[in-house]
Amino acid sequence: MAPEHSARIGFIGLGVMGRAMAHNLLGAGFAVTVWNRSPAACEGLVAAGARRAGHAAEAAACDVLVTMLADDDAVRAVVDAHDLITAMPDHGVHVNMATCSIECAREMTARHAEAGRDYVAAPVLGRPDIARAARLNIVAAGAAHAVERARPALTAMGQNVWPAGDEPHRANAIKLAANFMLVTAVEAMGEATSLTSAYGVEPADFLEIITGSVFAAPAYLGYSGAMADRDYDNPEGFRLALGAKDMNLALAAARAEHVPLPLAATARERLVEALAAGEADLDLSVLAEGSRRAAHLDDRD
Amino acid sequence: MAPEHSARIGFIGLGVMGRAMAHNLLGAGFAVTVWNRSPAACEGLVAAGARRAGHAAEAAACDVLVTMLADDDAVRAVVDAHDLITAMPDHGVHVNMATCSIECAREMTARHAEAGRDYVAAPVLGRPDIARAARLNIVAAGAAHAVERARPALTAMGQNVWPAGDEPHRANAIKLAANFMLVTAVEAMGEATSLTSAYGVEPADFLEIITGSVFAAPAYLGYSGAMADRDYDNPEGFRLALGAKDMNLALAAARAEHVPLPLAATARERLVEALAAGEADLDLSVLAEGSRRAAHLDDRD
Amino acid sequence: MAPEHSARIGFIGLGVMGRAMAHNLLGAGFAVTVWNRSPAACEGLVAAGARRAGHAAEAAACDVLVTMLADDDAVRAVVDAHDLITAMPDHGVHVNMATCSIECAREMTARHAEAGRDYVAAPVLGRPDIARAARLNIVAAGAAHAVERARPALTAMGQNVWPAGDEPHRANAIKLAANFMLVTAVEAMGEATSLTSAYGVEPADFLEIITGSVFAAPAYLGYSGAMADRDYDNPEGFRLALGAKDMNLALAAARAEHVPLPLAATARERLVEALAAGEADLDLSVLAEGSRRAAHLDDRD
């Protein structure tokens, strides 16, 4: 039986990722109060023992408030609409696990500080299947005491909690940089697959070799299967539109600090081509199809 | 004690990689005849039991001739100067383990075929430390019977022998594509490290997180240490000039078959900058310094 | 003596460009009422016959309101702070000549339409010396009757008024596309100059040849002199920071409509390098120094 935890967790944002994470909190013995804009998303969790918040502020009133929202706009909308910062208890800590911009992180840090509340940025590396297995890599930044207070909950959701110092936005910078690397890795794998295909090598054969050797890492293994099968309709995957969003945030963060990222800039235009092709909702691995199109591979004999 | 192998191996090309590989053949019980343009490189192997060839053709006269030379020019020069194909026995197989161009592979395939000799392209993935540990990934292409004849030797040098069909140049296409991915991965890691540095994250901290999570693969782990330490003087590393050579070959192969590789093209210009900076002989990870220069990071407070 | 014009012009935004343009309106016989956030900028114009507005709304109350402000934020700030749209007369037309985003153009179009006022986007091609000579190229879009009402004023400021249809944002799209081409042209000229320099050709010689032949156009001639002299401190020039702003707007416009712009993306990272080098306030032609740095040309003998 899972141990009881004294901290009460409020959880807002029950998309595919959020639901998986909240289930793991329940499984670890936490008392979890859930809220979601579309209430239907709460049902499985309530069935599993979560308390349904009547309004979002109830979730914020817990010891630890976890938010797992889609983007900056969603974070700001939810925080503002429900006055969440005011609703937090004195000792509360807000753990924002979304992939936000540096700006959003700094704004939230300042607003919580003004209100005397703790704020931790804790974005995650990993897709839904990893979230479900509680094997996320979580990068956490914020005041040391706040991170410590959040740690039991984070540990229940991830296999590693990587400390990133006391300025929350640094965790976001790390996450954006990692996602830029991820998108670039997937694009490179797609280009390389087109190159070898043009020399008669089957995609599956090439992808097996590289992911079985020097590229045996989740960044590649999570995408090579879809490329091999040319089947990109994966609800568990990383939507191309989200990859594009993250690349835009990474490039904006780089621009703000005058850091050239030539590979990111190049990869971003490939994402734009994929969006133009109507592939926003497919898995990021569909970038391989853009490489095939550019090489006109399917027009060859 | 290592088992005796009946096949006699000739080994030409005793650079850092070649010496490590030949030692593993000896360790596996093969009778190995070695030859190198600069004869001094043979000494350690002779001390370990190898036979020193009086001239290169003696190495070619073995059952299996392994060549591990620097590039196309070296392959052509050695093969021509010593008339190696003619020196091979009827049943001989030449296993060319260098990173060659598609053109060179096709030319060698044709020349061996004309002479009625077997030719296998078997380029390797891995750096000297991996070679020394006999943990190379070897991509082998050529006539099935020829690959089979070479297999015991390949198995003694690598942890995996990946089959790539019966056209030798396909193995080279795979190797070039993998090295394009590698250079791109290292460049991306360098750019990402500059980005996070600009936000106050220590390179070592960022690199530990990514190589401990989604990028936990040799392509990253083999280079992150040098980036973290900013010490790129690594005789065991992958020289930047060789990375540049391989990228040029990958782009030439892509151009020949009309496959656009936008990421490769972008990364190649970063290699050119590094060459202009005089970093040809440093480890490939020195690409990170180019990103730092472009962001003028070391001019900041 | 210049002809009298019946239309009274209000002019807001008296930077280097705005002052030159307003002087030309005066010279053409228009009654011009000027306003600027820093009032000192009005003085030369008042001395030349302009009327100084006591507050910005007085300028808006004219028949034609011309605004020539720095960017989206400045446009919104001035329009909102002084309630300019409300201050316009029924028959008034607001001619926004700044380089704005598509979004800003659409927002302004909608806000004027709601208030029953006419709005024309009329961004200009040309630098201060061209503005002074009344030789700007003006791209004008908006309702045909509104463009016609503005035409006498536009004609006084430019050598050509190019019609771009009745949707104002189209003029902005054209301007952003033209400025992306301009920045790319200057970057290409810088790269090409580094290439020929590496072969011993003096920059001035190369630049004379190309701008005297196939590239004999303002986009090149306006920047080649500074490159030849390596002197980029030109108050009449096009500030690199503005070029960067326009490239960001062009890429944002492209992204919003899913149009890949690989050259723009590549050139943008070169601008970021220049910003990191502290070159924001120099002429755009300083991009050539970034190419020299990347080639380490000044470290060569």
Place this chain on the structure above:
Amino acid sequence: MAPEHSARIGFIGLGVMGRAMAHNLLGAGFAVTVWNRSPAACEGLVAAGARRAGHAAEAAACDVLVTMLADDDAVRAVVDAHDLITAMPDHGVHVNMATCSIECAREMTARHAEAGRDYVAAPVLGRPDIARAARLNIVAAGAAHAVERARPALTAMGQNVWPAGDEPHRANAIKLAANFMLVTAVEAMGEATSLTSAYGVEPADFLEIITGSVFAAPAYLGYSGAMADRDYDNPEGFRLALGAKDMNLALAAARAEHVPLPLAATARERLVEALAAGEADLDLSVLAEGSRRAAHLDDRD
């Protein structure tokens, strides 16, 4: 009547460009001896007064030998097959007007020097219509006395003869740099046209504006018409395959001297896409179609 010139000209290489140039030499009163691998190309010139060489060496035996061949390989093939350098008279000067590589220029310079013969590199800027009008821009490099000897002939073919010093390869470096700029300009114009098209601007309208203002130069005017009409079948144009060849030479020249050319690298991959699309023989302006494809413009309503 055209003046008589004392110098006898040999002319080898009678493609579209070469024929136009040779006609202008005849028109200027030169005695011209022509030779071409396919003899049919000589006919119009012979009808116009040229002397047909029985073999290539007769052309080389003239005072000035002009060669206008397709590429390095053609230059080497003709020079070697007919032993042209030996066939030149003591006072002869070979004026190579092709777009050659730096390497080829250096090799030819050395071979002529060894034989005690003068060699001038004089590549041209301009397409067939410009050649026909004798309005080429000619960049000439070589020993001053040799350039002087060639000058009357060059003047008959071009509107400007730009001196580029006494090392022939410098003229080639200039030509390659100019053609890199040209290809980049055309690609940028194509991308910009796609961007404005996505906002409802007709290509012809956008192209008229930019080529009537800041981009009013041959590099743009020579290509905008085809883009506006989307008709790229122009025997007078600049074949995309030749543009690709020149970009490869420019990038190779840059690489050899360690000069990064990020824009060239990016543009080159766009050329590769066009080659994959089967557009090798169309006019370079067909790059605009690649931009349209990448934006999937023709799939939109």
